[in-house]
Amino acid sequence: MSDPRTSGLIEGASGDWEIVIGLEIHAQVISQAKLFSGAATRFGAEPNSQVSLVDAAMPGMLPVINRECIRQAVRTGLALGAQINKYSVFDRKNYFYADLPQGYQISQYKQPIVGPGFVTIDLEDGTSKDIGIERLHLEQDAGKSMHDQHPDLTFVDLNRSGIALMEIVSKPDLSSPAEAGAYLKKIRTIVRYIGSCDGNMEQGSMRADVNVSVRRPGEGLGTRCEIKNVNSVRFVMQAIVYEASRQVDVLEAGGTIALETRLFDPQQGETRPMRSKEEAHDYRYFPDPDLLPLEFDDEFIAAARASLPELPDLKKARFEADFGLSPYNAEVLTAERQSADFYEELLEELAKLSGKPAKEVATRAANWVIGDLFGHLNKAAVAIADSPVSAARGAELLQLVDDGTLSGRMAKDVFEEMFASGRSASEIVAEKGLRQVSDSGELETIIDRVLADNPTQLEQYRAGKDKVLGFFVGQVMKATAGKANPKVVNELLAKKLKG
Amino acid sequence: MSDLRDLKIAEARDGLRRGEYTSRELTAAHIEAMAPARELNIFITETADQALVMAEAADKRLKAGPAPSLTGIPLAIKDLFCTKGVRTTAGSRMLDEFVPTYESTVSANLWADGAVMLGKTNMDEFAMGSSNENSYFGPVLNPWRAAGSKDNLVPGGSSGGSAAAVAAKVAMGALGSDTGGSIRQPAAFTGTVGLKPTYGRCSRWGMVAFASSLDQAGPITRDVRDAAIMLTSMASYDAQDSTSIERPVPDYEAALSGDIRGLKVGIPEEYRIDGMPPEIEALWLEGEAWLKDAGAEMVPISLPHTSYALPTYYIVAPAEASSNLARYDGVRYGFRKPGTGGSLSDMYEATRGEGFGAEVQRRILIGTYVLSAGYYDAYYLKAQKVRTCIAEDFRQAFESVDVILTPTAPSAAFALGAKSADPIAMYLNDVFTVPASLAGLPGISVPAGRSAEGLPLGLQIIGRAFDEESVIRSAGVLEAAAGFDARPENWWDSAK
């Protein structure tokens, strides 16, 4: 049986079912002020402190749009290779909810700021797939309702109310939980690259509504359920697995799927219908009469385009082509812009120190960044931007290995120390007198002594026990306090034992 | 000191500067008149104490040197405009106890120019009405009565309190708002001048919204000059209102040159509606004659979509209102009624079911219906297309004329309750005012004559967008020619 997480196939009692998934990602725009008011967007402020009269929908208050939010939406659209609409319209989406002060959300319905585009996701089997983007539009966030603070009351905080969101709507092109996860991660990578959203799912600045349906292979789309506000990649995948299986169970039992809004409960790992959304909604969209249509020219788009950094797909391709990196290494290094920048800086420095072309030292540098540095950063939960070891110092350490000063083993110890103290490799080497012994004369003397001191083992080796070689290497390393160059020791020992 | 109340704003401006009286005296005279006028139910909230403080400040300012025209002039403010620290109800139970922490841009402009606030005037709830009978605080009575009659009449609406305040001389001028005729029609019913500026001329910030694409603030005054003075102060570009227009505010009073020679005045044939009372028709013809005598040229024009204006309005305005009034949910401010079921939606339904009056609910229902799935295209979209046709009619007409002359309302003031049972009959009051609202054009109502029963009748002049000056100039000529100087008898003041 295949794993439905990657195959997207569910084996039912009556045969296989395919999962069809579409994602609506809500990404909070990075801006100082809200979409239609001058209140701040900072996270974690006192309740209702970052609220203007406009955000609280006081009588007679009117919206005025924030230029930066428009610019960020256009930049994001360009990064998604999407059509930018120079004419778009803000509509009111009308519904009642305690944390929706106006009684409507200003959003974009028929004429969004960004039209169709696509992103490419890389799958675990090494293939890639294009996922269609239907549209991206700007809208206001709602406030926050807290249902667990009081036995009979819900508390409402409007600090989020009116913050700009980009809703990025995918086509139903995703066919497995793994694809959905890869897509969400890819969108997050892109918005973080270009700085239009911080992608922080824990703080809610990025969240996804997941549309899930199942169907028999080759058949038309089934009725979908929308799982609201899922706030991690893992939960998105779990929610899809649960929801698809639930739908298959319902259908195989002869039931039908109701078009409904559901909630994912991470504790139980299941989805359930949202009571507050039971009624079928009729949002009565119409153009907001407080706002005129949003229009801009090619110049505005060109300026937005000029402000974009190299995008992850292009960067990855360049790392593979120019540096000869494996697709895996290139993928990992380009997943975050800061990692890629760090790597490139380190590589440039290393090439300079070694006098070798970058391509020659690139893979070695990539392995060190991904293996040693990322490992330590993850363990210490430190972001690469705050790495205690700078790119230049990383390059210096690698160069000390390449020029034979440090053995690989010694380098690992030195790195530990660098990571803990923030000092440079050369400082540590100088202070501890660390210098690999590669001089064959010096080593030969030591090897001779070791062989003389261990006649039994020498006997065993000569009798055919090759493994004893390791014993001798260990003894030599011990005698040199680990400074002996292992490569030279091996060579010399082999020669001596043969002779 | 009742003679002080006979002054117009322009006269008082000069008298204050000559030191003939102080703003405090002027203000006190009006405050004194407010007590007996309670009979008319003009004010929802009186702010006498604040008025005197403002008057004293104005007197200091006048003494100190040159001051704006409105310095020291006592005004009444429609209770649709949010006033900082002063209860603002919009005529609704929903906002019965609402005290804004902010001041509307338009009223702030008046205060910056030294004007004095007497109080907040009664109005149809959320500005929805043509008779001021839809107020939670009870109807306003028209200071006018038919000759020899003691029957109460409506003052028109929705700015009925503001119009009555000016007609009864308890305020020298008043702030009103006009969505489909809410300044011009009550002005016509009370023998006052009511000016609705071009959409975007005055900021809507801080004015409780009824229909966003139509709402516009404007003055109600005793004559055209006073309206020009008030508009000059009220109008401004406001960066807080995306529909406010950034263009300089002229001195509108300077437009009153009295010279309209060569002015082309359009007479729209479609405004000769079936069943128009002969006295209205006669007044209209008289208006043409007055303007012709002053050297203007009458040009017959056609505004072919006129008859569709009211149905268009009664889709667009309720649709916008249904959404604008969604914020009144009992959560952040205003009336709250816990529902019987105890849930949030029970609270919403109970709050809104009891907080809004019948007409507001009717319009919310219509607006909700015409926006709902399956009906949007047939109603709302259709109406916005017809609205384009109506605006286009005016655009074409203004290629050949400078202003348009029409009656303001199809009748004089009517009795309380006369049209309450039939919403459409009530809506028809705005038949002549709604088209200009839909096109966003400036319009003014000038008292021009009296009905057979002695009640005031108004004529309307409509102008090009942002050409308030031509509107004011021709209204001034019309006013001078009509020589309307009748005032209602002071029947409400039993002490008199």
Place this chain on the structure above:
Amino acid sequence: MSVDKETLVKVARLACLRLAAEKLEPLTDELNNILEWIETLNEVDTEAVAPMTSVVETDLRWRRDEVTDGDYAADVLANAPDVQYGFYAVPKVIE
């Protein structure tokens, strides 16, 4: 198109208005009268007409991205019927 009582109830629920049962019948009639009246618009040929987006010819103004407002929770909460610990309080919502 005409409205029946059920439609009226549905519309009232969308608008969050509780209508008394005895009001349904007369309100349905009233709304139908009004709708019939506004349907005269169907006489107008609007095939080639664009819907009105704004009566004034102007561009949407853009604000600079600066924090210029907020930081007055007391004002925001001043008129609230029920405030608890700086939050607006409403009857408990079950999601």
